[in-house]
Amino acid sequence: MHKNNKHSEGYNFELLVKSTPKLEEFVFTNSYGNVTIDFAKPKAVKLLNTALLKAHYGINYWEFPDVNLCPPIPGRVEYIHILNNLLKKSGVKEEITILDIGTGATCIYPLLGQSEYGWNFIASEIDTLAMKSAEKILAKNKLSKSITLRYQDNEQNILNGILKPKEKVSAVMCNPPFYKDEAEANESTLLKQKGLGKQTDKVVRNFSGTEKELWYPGGEKAFVHNYLYQSSLLKTNSFWYTCLVSKTQHVLSMEASLKKLGATDFKILQIALGNKISRVVAWTFLTEAEQKAFVG
Numbered sequence: 001m002h003k004n005n006k007h008s009e010g011y012n013f014e015l016l017v018k019s020t021p022k023l024e025e026f027v028f029t030n031s032y033g034n035v036t037i038d039f040a041k042p043k044a045v046k047l048l049n050t051a052l053l054k055a056h057y058g059i060n061y062w063e064f065p066d067v068n069l070c071p072p073i074p075g076r077v078e079y080i081h082i083l084n085n086l087l088k089k090s091g092v093k094e095e096i097t098i099l100d101i102g103t104g105a106t107c108i109y110p111l112l113g114q115s116e117y118g119w120n121f122i123a124s125e126i127d128t129l130a131m132k133s134a135e136k137i138l139a140k141n142k143l144s145k146s147i148t149l150r151y152q153d154n155e156q157n158i159l160n161g162i163l164k165p166k167e168k169v170s171a172v173m174c175n176p177p178f179y180k181d182e183a184e185a186n187e188s189t190l191l192k193q194k195g196l197g198k199q200t201d202k203v204v205r206n207f208s209g210t211e212k213e214l215w216y217p218g219g220e221k222a223f224v225h226n227y228l229y230q231s232s233l234l235k236t237n238s239f240w241y242t243c244l245v246s247k248t249q250h251v252l253s254m255e256a257s258l259k260k261l262g263a264t265d266f267k268i269l270q271i272a273l274g275n276k277i278s279r280v281v282a283w284t285f286l287t288e289a290e291q292k293a294f295v296g
Contacts, residue, residue, distance in 0.1 A: 001272065001273065004081045004116070007074040013036075016052070018055075018133070019054045020051035023037075023050075023051050026044035026048075035270060048210065049070055068106065069105070071175075077112045086171070086269065087170055092171075095120075096123065097120045097122065097169045098122070098171050099170075099238070101173070104125065107134040110143075111143070124152050125149065125152065156226070157230070159227070160230055161213050166237075168237055169239060173244075174227065176224060176243060178223075178247075221247075229257075229261065236286065240282050244271075244282065245278070254281055263283045264285055266282070266283045267283070269281075270284075
């Protein structure tokens, strides 16, 4: 994990239970003598992440429908820290504004980016119910001035209709739908349940998730290539475009497409969380002169 990630040493359950007493019901000591929770239980997972936000990030209200995706905080904040490193190395240090594509009912990336680095955010969302949930979270935490929500009314659009023609942001971030359909999502969930020691044919997503959050026609590859193309139409609107990519095989096709689209730089930023390896892919279309002008 990144050196700034507050969760690199595990969870302080005493602190977490103190901040969120309802979590105590799900805390136990396993056969290895470690204090933990049952990660196969959606309610336990949601309370854990609620407690993490309250104890470590000052987010006192984080309520959203149980059907919506409950993002794991350590992994989400890792993306924030990696993006911060990228911006600093590029000379982008002040008045940072990030566009978060598909912020979801939890508005998690803007909450974490605002708490850790004081960034401003534009957060897009295509689901009206999820957007209402995000609006309430921002209002309750008094963050509506630094985080602006924008509704996307076209499922085929990712950047189009969200970024204005002459609007500039420091970076764009995105956690895309991983699956092509419900069957693929269910197959992945059953494998995860098996890994957690739950031998059952019943699909129980411990992090929940709705159709719009989990799958996209053509899956992750189709989504990211649509994103790449749309970013090429807004070359100077953002210093960096970035995307979390779950499948290694998609990275090579992304790099090849971006060369054709005129990208001037392409980076693969690794995320390591325990035994799980993922990556953030970052690209820019700016020339050296444009990069210098962008940061002033």
